[in-house]
Amino acid sequence: MYCDQCQETVDNEACTETGVCGKDAETSNIQDLFVWELKGLAYLAERARTEGIVDEDVRVFVVEGLFSTITNVNFDPEWFEGQIREGFELRRDLRERYEREVGPIADEALPDAATWEADDSAAFYRKAPEVGVQTTESEDVQSLRELLTYGIKGIAAYADHAYVLGEQRDEVFEFVQRGLAATLEDELDVDDLVGLVLECGEVGVEVMETLDSAHTSTYGHPEPTEVDIGTRDRPGILVSGHDLKDLEELLEQTEGEGVDVYTHGEMLPAHAYPAFEEYDHFVGNYGNAWWQQHEEFEAFNGPVLMTTNCLVPPNDSYAGRTYTTGVVRFPGLPHVDDRTDGEPKDFSALIEHAKETEPPEEIESGTVPNGFAHNAVLERADDIIEAIQAGDIRGFVVMGGCDGRHPDRDYYTEMAESLPEDVIILTAGCAKYRYNKLDLGNIGGIPRVLDAGQCNDSYSLLKIAMELQAALDVEDVNDLPIAYDIAWYEQKAVTVLLALLSQGVKGIRLGPTLPAFLSANVVDLLVEEFDIKPVDSVERDREAILEEL
Ligand code: FS2
Ligand code: SF4
Known part of the structure; x- marks a missing residue:
């Protein structure tokens, strides 16, 4: 291989x-x-x-x-x-x-x-x-x-x-x-x-x-939402991956069944969609980013549904209650088949399984903010622009992308903690788990971490940048008070990076390492054309970012 x-x-x-x-x-x-x-x-x-x-x-x-x-x-x-x-x-x-x-x-x-x-x-x-x-x-x-x-x-x-x-x-x-x-x-x-x-x-x-x-x-435009990260005392089903339609059908089929539904990893932003508000048994988010699933799925006790990536080969102790669906497969794991003739997927086996399980073990409590996709942020564009012009907001750092096991990813937590209080972090994707539970406060009621959703929602970050560009009457997108400090892991992040480059964004920091598949000449080309740089130390990057803003 x-x-x-x-x-x-x-x-x-x-x-x-x-x-x-x-x-x-x-x-x-x-x-x-x-x-x-x-x-x-x-x-x-x-x-x-x-x-x-x-x-x-x-x-x-x-x-x-x-x-x-x-x-x-x-x-x-x-x-x-x-x-x-x-x-x-x-x-x-x-x-x-x-x-x-x-x-x-x-x-x-x-x-x-x-x-x-x-x-x-x-x-x-x-x-x-x-x-x-x-x-x-x-x-x-x-x-x-x-x-x-x-x-x-x-x-x-x-x-x-x-x-x-x-x-x-x-x-x-x-x-x-x-x-x-x-x-x-x-x-x-x-x-x-x-x-x-x-x-x-x-x-x-x-x-x-x-x-x-x-x-x-x-499902409507995401709305600012405080998502519960604790647990209730009924059996639960944990849904991971990115597929909102699977979640919708599962919520529908679990209604009145005495079972709660929780999100994991990239499914967290589902809580901000108006369409899912009506489900009282859609209780909150459990755990963190994909790579922590061994401990978290173990402690959850109930069945887990993997709708897309991010599956890690399961431990034997919980493999029997890990279900796959869609393009996800792992030998020996039960699989929920695709829709046929427009009928929803049949989650009944998973739901019956859940009823026989213990409620999740509580591993955290409190809430995390979510739902700051483009619509919610741009509804407050006037406040944001006023705060920028008054000097209350110095600028934004886009810290979206992926989380992963690499120890150097502590960089993103440290960076979030070290940015001054007049800087806002814009994020999307699972990178957020490195800092979304820190209490970073707000600027005039605008949270200092604006979470636009899944990696799939990175479009929001671009849209916000474009709208700010128009509102501030700035000719070049690179003259906006926005710096980019992005984390990558898998191939969707490659697409997001190329999307940013295609819109003329320059000076992106990429970490924790540059992709291994880039040859030295291709790296040189990216540096020359787009000023892409690998992350450095938190101190040096912080200083450089503040100069850029
Ligand atoms: Fe997490 Fe990165 Fe979402 Fe993956 S944001 S590891 O691309 O699909 O997630
Ligand atoms: Fe898996 Fe990544 Fe290694 Fe490929 S490069 S085998 S996707 S860990």
């Missing part, structure tokens, strides 16, 4: 024996083969699209397939084998349709990824090592292909979330296919790939906007 797609990769180089995330070599290899197959399928689909042939099943299959290969989503090699076979079928159907409607294509005119096929699983595992990320001799081309692929994986996750809620944009699906297909083209050089990487950021903004619209039109 060779995987370097996340921040926790071994020695910031690559996982080659087994993944720090718990992904074993077999799963890593079969995921490589699947991603390669999806690239081939995308290549064919892109060619068909230019002839006016669009296959919705193929589009969705590619997007969901990519999502399943994001860090901490799917650890089930047998499931991937099944998907690879399904991919062959879709490809055959698409090619047949193309040849019927347009004319024959010679195998030689297609890349190996669009024609290779085998029946038995053993052949899959023999092929996999030939098609992983290290298939090009140029370190820079490999690096840019990886950057593009991971950015597209993030787009795929956001597109899938929006699709589930009934929203989609053709441009997004088209870019996913075109961008993936481009990673197979040997004639594309560094400049071509850099262009696609920047376009990936633009499409990242578009897909996040689509998802924002899907969320807010379905």
Whole structure:
């Protein structure tokens, strides 16, 4: 195996024996083969699209397939084998349709990824090592292909979330296919790939906007909310991941069942949506970011539902009460099947299971603030602008992104604590858990930590910046009193980073380490064009940030 797609990769180089995330070599290899197959399928689909042939099943299959290969989503090699076979079928159907409607294509005119096929699983595992990320001799081309692929994986996750809620944009699906297909083209050089990487950021903004619209039109605009972090004395179900539709259906089915529902990790911001206010048994958030789940799921006592990433291979002690759904899988864990014929998912087994369990052990108490997405913040734009002009607000530090196990992530807690009292932290994603329980106070009633939601809601941070730019009549987004100190872990964060770059944001600090898949030349390019910098010490960064504001 060779995987370097996340921040926790071994020695910031690559996982080659087994993944720090718990992904074993077999799963890593079969995921490589699947991603390669999806690239081939995308290549064919892109060619068909230019002839006016669009296959919705193929589009969705590619997007969901990519999502399943994001860090901490799917650890089930047998499931991937099944998907690879399904991919062959879709490809055959698409090619047949193309040849019927347009004319024959010679195998030689297609890349190996669009024609290779085998029946038995053993052949899959023999092929996999030939098609992983290290298939090009140029370190820079490999690096840019990886950057593009991971950015597209993030787009795929956001597109899938929006699709589930009934929203989609053709441009997004088209870019996913075109961008993936481009990673197979040997004639594309560094400049071509850099262009696609920047376009990936633009499409990242578009897909996040689509998802924002899907969320807010379905569940309302998040409102400032104090979320309880304690427990009640009834059995509970803990919901993690990012999928609000799964949560909605579970809330509906648990009503009146004597069971409470809690959120974990990235599901916390669900409490701020008006649509979920009506459920009295939707009681609060339990625990912290994804990487603390071993201790927290253990103490929770009740069933856990993983709707998307962030699954860590479970301990035996609670594996029997950990359920997966959607693209999440882990061998041996019970799985809640997809919706069919527009019917909701059936969570009854999980709900019955919950009734037999003890209430959660209380590990914290109090509340955390949430619900400061763009609408809630911009409703107070006048107050904010007045406070900026009066000098009460010196500026904002965007500290969104991911949390993780890396010990250097203490940096973000220390940074939050050390920023002066006239600075506001804007956040989204699970990075918030490094500082959202500190009492950092407020400025004239505006909390010093404004939490816009999940990583999926990073669009809010961009929207707030753009609106401030207009309101303050500032020509360049970089002249706003906003500094960026971002933490990353997995591939959705890559998309968010590219989205910021596509909007011209410069001077982003990125930590706790720079991505291992960036070659020295690609780092140089990012530094030159965008002044990206790795995080330094809290003291030096704090000083620099205050100068920037
Ligand atoms: Fe947490 Fe980072 Fe949300 Fe992941 S904000 S580790 O990308 O999907 O989460
Ligand atoms: Fe390693 Fe991250 Fe890949 Fe898991 S996803 S194998 S931790 S690089």
